[in-house]
Amino acid sequence: MTPFLAAVLQLVALIGALALAYRPLGDHMARVYSSDRHLRVERWMYRAIGADPDADMRWPAYLRGVLAFSAAGVLFLYLLQRLQGSLPGSLGFSSIDPDQAFNTAASFVSNTNWQSYSGEQAMGHVVQTAGLAVQNFVSAAVGMAVAMTLVRGFARTRAQGSTGLGGAPHGTGGLGNFWADLVRGVLRILLPISVVGALVLVACGAIQNFAGIHEVGRFTGGSQQWNGGAVASQEVIKELGTNGGGYFNANSSHPFENPNGFSNLFEIFLILLIPFALTRTFGRMVGSVRQGYAVLATMVGIWIGFVLLMWATEFAGHGPAFEAAGGAMEGKETRFGIGASSIFAVSTTLTSTGAVDSFHSSYTGLGGGIAMLGMQLGEIAPGGVGSGLYGMLIMAIIAVFIAGLMVGRTPEYLGKKIGTREIKLAACYLLVTPALVLCFTAAAMSLDTPAHSMTNSGAHGFSEVLYAYTSGANNNGSAFAGLNADTQWFNTTIGLAMLLGRFVPMVFVLALAGSLAQQRPIPATAGTLRTEKPLFTGLLVGVIMIVAGLTYFPALALGPLAEGLAA
Template identity: 85%
Template sequence: SAAVGMAVAIALVRGFTLPRALGSARAGGAPTRTGELGNFWADLVRGVVRILLPISVVGALVLVACGVIQNFSGIHEVGQFTGGTQQWNGGAVASQEVIKELGTNGGGYFNANSAHPFENPNGFSNLFEIYLILLIPFALTRTFGRMVGSLRQGYAILATMAVIWLGFTALMMWTEFAGRGPAFELAGGAMEGKETRFGIAGSSLFAVATTLTSTGAVNSFHSSYTGFGGGITMLGMQLGEIAPGGVGSGLYGMLIMAVIAVFLAGLMVGRTPEYLGKKIGTREITFA
């Protein structure tokens, strides 16, 4: 899904920026001969081989260093400090975990998602998994700027995504830390449904990142958040993957929003709507 999302985003940008610039007269704007427009399957393979796999290899090594397990053991018995034995599961968790977070997936190796200590053992691994979730969606905005020949356009989209994400994060932190009442005071805060090794801050940050990207991974129980905090997670799910959204889907979702916004602004000021120097007409708005 991550590779498809990137390929779709790249195809959308190319299809929007190149055909008219190349002076094509064919229906649909596809040029007859060009080495620039690319091929969906080529973009798909390049996205996997040049982006997803290299990051996954490096990310898996970082997670192993953090304490995430990576072995080929099945269910096995281990000794306990208090005596006796306990059955533990093994598996190639680190390599699967990095793919899960990088590609906006969820579930987890042990069906307990990123709350399981074998998948997310400490605060640093928690921050690194959040970084993996946000890495490609935010980075693709600069890719967009390079493809259209204007880095400022990419940075403008990045700034829009970042402002929304930071606003959600600030609101979530405020409402979760501001819990009042005997239950909150006894628990040291709004800790229901949260892992003690992450605390309120690490859980809130993960909740905002995972809902604004539509990632299936969670490290806490969102329905156990405060009323306002739970509302923030639901709003993030309903926002439509734009801040920063999933891999590829965040970029093309934001581009659709930009096309509609430019069109409406053009109508209000009485000018022909244009984006990236190209007129936006009925056909483009219908697609958007």
């Protein structure tokens, strides 16, 4: 069997597994976020934090809950790292430096999981499990909660007699309850799947223990020390929650995290599972599964297109070395090969995961550009847990607005008018991340100190810096692996990019959801754009590619495009 045929079969198997899980998981999540019933353990948690889970929050109150909870998470994780040297299970590691502790706290709370440290050489068991792993759960749940507010904004109307959570009229602009959405996302969705997934990874050979540092063997005349950890349990939520932070510095290319070809395919499945299934949840909650299928088709089309493009660049290497290896094998695990590594790279950069089973810096010039462009699209195909869905719905609003301009009609989407306020909020959402990426990249390239962190010069060195800020601002967390980012400049600026790139867009999403929830439904007419049809799916794909291309093309031309064309 040729490597390319093996890659095709893996892709087909992955699509089949995702298709089988799509409907049951999507329907389950719709029930979770629509139910008025609270589990007993959930009621205990609400009482402990003093929250009323039946209070229907307007968007400013919901935003305050998101920001307050996330700020507390940053502070807690920062202090946990600064106190590591005094904690049990520290494995003898000292406390984390202030700038790196800030960067890591911002990274995990923002669902980015950018790592400027080597996990097995810096973080003890307590920080890994009580700090980083916990944030993997709750940061993913926050993203899902915000996505549900936008879905409710479309689903709720000002019709008389219509009531929402806790009996509050939908016309009040209520979008649900943040604390209820957060707790349900963790306890009813993320935790059950993670338990099953961790058992699968342990069965594959991933480790799960609290072993200390010990000798694992002798190599080239010397010995090597290694530590254990609760790896399988953290690995599963790292992928399922589109987090990406590895227990070890080699991330998912490490055999303790990703032992074999089956576990590699299973981890890709986990990355894509919830983001794709949320389109079914969206369709169920707005009362039209066809609308969910239209969004799903857009996501799948872009994802498969990027996989094929990555295969084309990595399999079609020229020269004796490429031909002997069967393609561009530099930086890729021989256990997985080019095909599976490319699927992983595309999946992790088109979502906000950031996990890697190969080094993206070693990809061909155009291959690295494809991974970078996947993040620059906004990570919406299928995107991060929650963030991918609301990012795609923002793009759908932009596409509807453009279609309305072309035919001279007031744009509408799902029975809601897209007026001046809505389009301004959508436009602000789209502008935040590119502004962060391009401004921070320009500042880094204009200063001497950041340039000293680049191990490569020319177009590839520029790509390293551009990739770093693209990854941080888009809450991805993967790296080109050729940049020394453990400096005060990069720890601070990437930390700021991660926080601003996560929470500023959420402000616009919640404000947009509140505006939509206060509208009365507009009945469909013969002139209404059918947004569940393939024509709209094609329009949406075109709008996404054009918006991202116009924004980032000049920067891409200086980095990966220049490198790829020169090869």
